[in-house]
Amino acid sequence: MRSYPVIAIATVIMVGFGVKLAFFSAPKAAADPGSTGSVSVSVAQTKILPVEKVHDMTFVFSDGD
16 A cells, blocks of 8 residues: 555656656757768778687587487
8 A cells, every 4th residue: 555655656757757858858969060961981991800710509419429
């Protein structure tokens, strides 16, 4: 019987927090005036990571030795 007020208070707090997030969300950032509006990446700018050989034994089954 005593847990009902605690559950009601927790519910009111969670609903209030949800309403706060819905109506008072952070404003979207404005774009820089010098930006062109497109994103391009040169292949020379990307870093090629070394390939690591892995001995994967995930689906190796024994013959019941």
